Amino acid sequence: MRAEIISVGTELLLGQIVDTNAAYLSRILSELGVTIYRRTTIGDNMERLLAALREALDAADVVITIGGLGPTMDDITRDGLATVFEDPLKTDEAYAESLRRFFESRGMPVLDSNLRQALVPVRGRSLPNPHGTAPGLLFETESKAGIALPGPPNEFIPLVDTYVAPYLREKTGNVGTIRSLVLRVAGMGESLVEDRVKDLMQDSNPTVAPYAKLGEVHLRVTANAPTAEEAERLIRERAARVRERLGSAVYGENDDTLEKACVELLTARGRTLSTAESCTGGLVAQRITDIPGSSAVYLGGVVAYSNEAKTDLVGVPDDMIARVGAVSEEVARALAEGARARFGSDYGIGVTGIAGPSGGTLEKPVGLVYLALAHPAGSEVRRFEFHGARPVVRHRASQTVLNMLRLSIIRSGQERG
Secondary structure, three states, X not given: XXXXXXXXXXXXXXXXXXXHHHHHHHHHHHHOOOEEEEEEEEOOOHHHHHHHHHHHHHHXXXXXXXXXXXXXXXXXXXXXXXXXXXXXXXXOHHHHHHHHHHHHHOOOOOOHHHHXXXXXXXXXXXXXXXXXXXXXXXXXXXXOEEEEEOOOHHHHHHHHHHHXXXXXXXXXXXXXXXXXXXXXXXXXXXXXXXHHHOOHHHOOOOEEEEEEEOOEEEEEEEEEEOOHHHHHHHHHXXXXXXXXXXXHHEEEEOOOOHHHHHHHHHHHHOOOEEEEEOOOOOHHHHHHHOOOOHHHOXXXXXXXXXXXXXXXXXXXXXXXXXXXXXXXXXXXXXXXXHHHHHHOOOEEEEEEEOOOOOOOOOOOOOOXXXXXXXXXXXXXXXXXXXXXXXHHHHHHHHHHHHHHHHHHHHHHHHXXX
C-alpha cells in the first residue's frame, strides 16, 4: 500500500509551527509496512489543496491529511476531501448536539461555524475525537481512501493510534512491516563514521544511513520484514555489527541523549559530578538536571561568568587570570578542579571560552573554547575552535565536554575491571 501525507496550514509554511505530526505518522506508517512516497505541506488555499489531493490520489492508495478541520473559514480540509471524493457532507445531528452541550457547559455561544465540525461524509464516516471538538473523517471508494485528522498533537496522536493504525493494518493484511533503530554517536565526525561502516551501507535490508546532527551523528538502521519480530532481529544483528566498528562512540539509541547516558553511567558507578561554567552559562548543568534521577549524582554547579566569580566562587587564582587570561587551558583546569573541590564530587567540569559574536582576537578567536574534566586520577583539558552562531558554540561545547565525561567514566570502569 502506498500513502501520501498532506499537512494543511499556512502557519506550517511560515515556520510558526513545527510539523511533528507528520514525522509521527511517517513512523507509524513505516511500522505498518505502508510505503510513503511523499509528504506535502499546503497553505490554507482551496485551489492548491484540491490540486495536491488529486495528485496524491493519482499516485497513492491512501492520502492522510493533517489539520484544517476546525470551525474557521481557513479550515478547508473537510470540504477539499469531499470535493475530490465526490462525497457530499451532511450534518451528524448527534455530534452537533454534543457540540452544543460542550459550548453551553462552558458558558460560550454556539456559533454556526462551530457546528461545521459536525459535518461528515455521506458515504464515509467520522472518527471520534474525545480530546477535541473536531472528529477525524474517513472518505472511501473501492480503491482509494482519504483520512482527515485534526492538527493538535494531543488530538492527532490518539486518533492515529486508535483508528488509523488498525484501519490500515486491516487494509494491508499485515503483509509486512518496516522498523528502524537510531544509533547515536558522539566524538566522531560523519565522514569517519561513514568510513567505518560503509560496507554495511551497501546492503538493501537492513539499510544503514548516517545523518549529521549538531555535535553528533545518527545512524538509522532500517529493516523490512514480514513480521515485527523478524524486523527487530535483523535490526539488532546489524546494530551489533555497527557497534563493533564504532565502539564507545555509540552512546545510545533512538531518543537517548548524551546527558542521559552520563547520568546513567554516574549512577551505575556510584560517582558524582559538579560543574563550573563560564561561556556555556549553565547549559551543562541544565542538560544534566533535565534528566530524572540526576539529583543522586549531580551535587551542584557555578556559573562563573566574570573573572571575580571565577576567583571568589571556584578559587581560580586571580594572578593566573591576569597572566594567561580567562580563556585559557590553565583557567579551564582550575575551574574543573575548583568545582570538584568545592562540592566534593568525583568529577568536575570546567568550561571557558568565547561564544561570540564579539570578544574574539587574532590569538583567541570567537569559538575558542577550553574544556576541562577533573577526576580521581587527575585532570585533562582540551582546546577547541567551534564554528557557528553563539547558541551553536555553546551547544557544541556542552556536547563535547559531556562526551569527555562519559568516556572518562567508561575508562575508569575498564581500569578497575
